[in-house]
Amino acid sequence: MTARRLRWWSWVHKWSSLICTIFALLLCLTGLPLIFHEELGPNPAIDKVAAPGIRASVDTMIAEALAERPGEVVPYLFYDREKPIVKIPTAGSMTSAPDTFFYKVFDVRTGKALSADQPNEGFIYVMLRLHADLFAGIKGMLFLGGMGLLLTASIVSGMVLYGPFARRLRFGEIRKRQSNRLRWLDLHNLLGIITLAWFGIVTLTGVINTLAAPIELMWQSNQLLDMAAQNRGQAQGDRKAPVDLVLANVRAAVPGMTVTTLAFPGSPFSTPTHYAAFLTGDTPLTSRILKPAIIDAASGEVVVVRDMPWYATALFVSQPLHFGDYGGLPLKIIWATLDIVTIFILISGLYLWLAKWRSGRAVVDAVGTASTEASR
Amino acid sequence: MSISRTRRAPWAIPALLALVTLFGLLAALVGEGGIWWPLSWVTLAVPCVCSGCYLVRGLRPPEQS
Structure with missing residues (x-):
C-alpha cells in the first residue's frame, strides 16, 4: 500500500470512528441487556395443561380485553413464537401508535388471562427505545442507521489498516514494554x-433493521394494496366475521405454518375491508420470514396468500443475525461476550485517539515554546 | 520469503477466524436443530476465547526481565 493510500484509509478510520463512537458505545451498552430480553422482560407464568393442542376461543379473549378498556379497539393479535400465549393490545383507534397500546396476555389453550407487565414499560423497554430510535421515532431510527453506516466504514477501514500493521508483528503479539499507547x-x-x-x-x-419503517411502508403501498385488490371486499356495514373463523380459515388455507400476527380491518397492516394474517414456518430461518394472507373481513374467506418481496425477506433474515436469539442461551452468552469485547475495542480506539492528540499537542507546544525561546 | 507470501501471511489467522465465525453464525440459522446448535456454539466460542485470552495477556503487567 502506498503512503498516500495508507494516509487516506487512516483518515477514513479516524473520522468515521470519531463521529460514531459515542453512539456505537450507546448501542453496545443498551444492546447488552436486550440480548436477554426474553429472560429479563415481562414473562407470564404458564400453567401445565392436560391437552396442550387445544385452542380456546380468541373472540372470548378479545371481548374480555375490550370489557376492561371500554371505548377502545383491538388492532392486532400477537402470538408468541415460543410460548402458548397471545398478546391482545387495545388502543384508542385502529391507527394508534404502538407505544400507546395496553396489552392483555392470554393462554391460547385455556383462554385464561395471565398477569404480565406491559411490554411498553420498564427497563427493557427504555433500553429498546434507546437502542432502536433514541425515543425519536423514525428519524431517530434512520439517524442510528447513518451511525451504523459510519461504523461499517470504520470496520472496513480498520481491516484495511490491519494489513500493514500486522506485517510488523506476529499474530497475538502485544508490545507492553515500550508504552501504554502501544499496548492498547x-x-x-x-x-x-x-x-x-x-x-x-x-x-x-x-443498519438493515433501521430500514424497517421504509420497508413496511413500501410493502403497504405496493404489495398489500395489490393483494387486497384481488377482492375489493364487500362493504356490508360493520359486519365482521368472527376472529375464530378467520384464524381457522387461514390455518386451513396455509397448512404447516403458524399465525404469528393478525392485523384487524382498518389497522395500518390491513385494509378497511380485510384482515391480514402473517404466518411463519417452524425452522430457525423460516420462523423469521413472514408470509401474509389477506382475508375478506365480512365473510372470513381467505382471498390470497403470497410470499413477501425480497426487501422484506432481507429484513427478516437480518433480524436474528442482529439479535443473536436463534441458538438458545449459549448463543446469547456468546453474543454478550463479543459485545463486551466490542466495548473494549471502542474505548481503546477513543483512548488511542486522545493519546495521539495529546502527544500531538505536546509536540506543538514544545515546538511553540522552542520557537518563542529562539526568537527572544 | 517471496513478496506475495509476506503479504498474505498476516491474513492467514484472521481469515481463518472470520471463516469460523461465519460458519458459526450460519450453522444455527440454516441448520435445523440437532448438531447444528452445539456446532454453532463451539465455533463462535473460538473468537470469544481468543479475545478473552489476548485481553487478559494484554492487561497483565509486563514481566520483569
Missing part, C-alpha cells in the same frame, strides 16, 4: 481483527 494499539488491532466478522455482520444487519 496492539490490543485494539488484535481484538478488532478477531471479532471482525461478528461485528461486521451485527453492524450491517443493524
Whole structure:
C-alpha cells in the first residue's frame, strides 16, 4: 500500500470512528441487556395443561380485553413464537401508535388471562427505545442507521489498516514494554481483527433493521394494496366475521405454518375491508420470514396468500443475525461476550485517539515554546 | 520469503477466524436443530476465547526481565 493510500484509509478510520463512537458505545451498552430480553422482560407464568393442542376461543379473549378498556379497539393479535400465549393490545383507534397500546396476555389453550407487565414499560423497554430510535421515532431510527453506516466504514477501514500493521508483528503479539499507547494499539488491532466478522455482520444487519419503517411502508403501498385488490371486499356495514373463523380459515388455507400476527380491518397492516394474517414456518430461518394472507373481513374467506418481496425477506433474515436469539442461551452468552469485547475495542480506539492528540499537542507546544525561546 | 507470501501471511489467522465465525453464525440459522446448535456454539466460542485470552495477556503487567 502506498503512503498516500495508507494516509487516506487512516483518515477514513479516524473520522468515521470519531463521529460514531459515542453512539456505537450507546448501542453496545443498551444492546447488552436486550440480548436477554426474553429472560429479563415481562414473562407470564404458564400453567401445565392436560391437552396442550387445544385452542380456546380468541373472540372470548378479545371481548374480555375490550370489557376492561371500554371505548377502545383491538388492532392486532400477537402470538408468541415460543410460548402458548397471545398478546391482545387495545388502543384508542385502529391507527394508534404502538407505544400507546395496553396489552392483555392470554393462554391460547385455556383462554385464561395471565398477569404480565406491559411490554411498553420498564427497563427493557427504555433500553429498546434507546437502542432502536433514541425515543425519536423514525428519524431517530434512520439517524442510528447513518451511525451504523459510519461504523461499517470504520470496520472496513480498520481491516484495511490491519494489513500493514500486522506485517510488523506476529499474530497475538502485544508490545507492553515500550508504552501504554502501544499496548492498547496492539490490543485494539488484535481484538478488532478477531471479532471482525461478528461485528461486521451485527453492524450491517443493524443498519438493515433501521430500514424497517421504509420497508413496511413500501410493502403497504405496493404489495398489500395489490393483494387486497384481488377482492375489493364487500362493504356490508360493520359486519365482521368472527376472529375464530378467520384464524381457522387461514390455518386451513396455509397448512404447516403458524399465525404469528393478525392485523384487524382498518389497522395500518390491513385494509378497511380485510384482515391480514402473517404466518411463519417452524425452522430457525423460516420462523423469521413472514408470509401474509389477506382475508375478506365480512365473510372470513381467505382471498390470497403470497410470499413477501425480497426487501422484506432481507429484513427478516437480518433480524436474528442482529439479535443473536436463534441458538438458545449459549448463543446469547456468546453474543454478550463479543459485545463486551466490542466495548473494549471502542474505548481503546477513543483512548488511542486522545493519546495521539495529546502527544500531538505536546509536540506543538514544545515546538511553540522552542520557537518563542529562539526568537527572544 | 517471496513478496506475495509476506503479504498474505498476516491474513492467514484472521481469515481463518472470520471463516469460523461465519460458519458459526450460519450453522444455527440454516441448520435445523440437532448438531447444528452445539456446532454453532463451539465455533463462535473460538473468537470469544481468543479475545478473552489476548485481553487478559494484554492487561497483565509486563514481566520483569
